[in-house]
Amino acid sequence: MTAIATDQAPRRRGRPGNDLEAVLRAAVEVFNERGYDGASMEILSRRLGIAKSAIYHHVSGKEELLRMALDRALDGWSEAAQRAQELDAPAIERLELLVRGTVAVLEDRLPYVTLLLRVRGNTDIERAALARRRSFDKLVAALVEEAERDGDVRADVDPKVTARLMFGMINSIVEWYRPGSRPDGADPLADMVCAIAFDGLRVRR
Amino acid sequence: MTAIATDQAPRRRGRPGNDLEAVLRAAVEVFNERGYDGASMEILSRRLGIAKSAIYHHVSGKEELLRMALDRALDGWSEAAQRAQELDAPAIERLELLVRGTVAVLEDRLPYVTLLLRVRGNTDIERAALARRRSFDKLVAALVEEAERDGDVRADVDPKVTARLMFGMINSIVEWYRPGSRPDGADPLADMVCAIAFDGLRVRR
Known part of the structure; x- marks a missing residue:
């Protein structure tokens, strides 16, 4: 059943929550809750439950996330x-x-x-x-x-x-x-x- | 001429900028610029150019100023x-x-x-x-x-x-x-x- 579900769903890169879309969604949440100045890649990585390096795989940093958002x-x-x-x-x-x-x-x-x-x-x-x-x-x-x-x-x-x-x-x-x-x-x-x-x-x- | 002007203007308590209305006006300015959390009686006293004790003569503190504003x-x-x-x-x-x-x-x-x-x-x-x-x-x-x-x-x-x-x-x-x-x-x-x-x-x- 898992195999069928995987075939039907669009293929995502990496683990769930590890794709750019999920990173961006979490970043906006953190920016809205804490303000841009109060947000950090550290907080974002904790929110997503992934390493900071996994985030840097997608974006260059906080600034790029702000621009994209x-x-x-x-x-x-x-x-x-x-x-x-x-x-x-x-x-x-x-x-x-x-x-x-x-x-x-x-x-x-x-x-x-x-x-x-x-x-x-x-x-x-x-x-x-x-x-x-x-x-x-x-x-x-x-x-x-x-x-x-x-x-x-x-x-x-x-x-x-x-x-x-x-x-x-x-x-x-x-x-x-x-x-x-x-x-x-x-x-x-x-x-x-x-x-x-x-x-x-x-x-x- | 000064005496006439003083007679015509409504009498204010203390020095200019030292009355409750001026304190409140300055407090709102500071709250809007820095946010309530970023404001302090210290900053307010510098803004007004008067001692903190002169502000406490009018109000009990930051909270009261927020409530009044x-x-x-x-x-x-x-x-x-x-x-x-x-x-x-x-x-x-x-x-x-x-x-x-x-x-x-x-x-x-x-x-x-x-x-x-x-x-x-x-x-x-x-x-x-x-x-x-x-x-x-x-x-x-x-x-x-x-x-x-x-x-x-x-x-x-x-x-x-x-x-x-x-x-x-x-x-x-x-x-x-x-x-x-x-x-x-x-x-x-x-x-x-x-x-x-x-x-x-x-x-x-």
Whole structure:
């Protein structure tokens, strides 16, 4: 039976918990619990139950793990931005697709997004991550502005502030969201974010 | 000229920077910069340029300063909640008054709200603050629910999640807001929050 299970499961390098994905997952856990400064390869090796040398087989150190973890969140946002930009539709629909994509990234990569949102720019890696965040913010503000010019978004809101408020709402989800099963393809949380941000709470009469 | 100025200004106890208000203001600065654990009465006394004994003249120690600082934010929210509950108007209008009140507290007491939002519940004082936050969240959720029953808020949003998203948006303002002059009585930021949350970005046709 064991042989069959091994054949069916994708082959992993080394012992369980010894592959790069498991190392990265544990590193993000440790960073989120103790802060980057409070984390060490020693703590990580204890958490994984493997020798430090086994970790160094995959990565050069703590810095590389931080960069990879932040990229995991930022790449998710970039892919969502890419999909939104490629959509052949008015700016407001591209904006909504981007909002839904960002919520989905948060749900799927919660610990990585949590880590990203705590970054304050103390190291080169953190500053590079903040620069990628800022270019994302700019894209969102540009979409809001374009939708305003199209007459699809109300003209009395400032695009930059709107982008900040909307993503402030989305990012605050990391404070309380706990991953759960959700019906395939449906995303009630993204629906609710879009209901509030695009259509507002007030019932129209 | 000095005598006239002294007569006009409200009398302060001791040297400038030596009154309780100045001590509290400096303490919040230090807490926000270094974290509560990284702050000490020693650092605070250097920041104020006064002896530690002069600080102990006002407060019993670091814990009391933390409690006072958190209360400064929480009392602002409580007062906003009180005003909203006393308003003789439908739930949706009480909710909007509460949202505006909360944004105003954030603008007026930014460092205190920033400190409150970072609290994780590591001490009794922090846990008491979190309990007050939770009762505030409950009040907001109850108002959303009542407005839904009135038919004023769309029925497809969960009141609890809505309350979290709305205040996630408001609280995210601490990340980028810098106090500036604003025209008396007007609050463009509160207007924008209400425009998004209550009426939505999308233009109706």
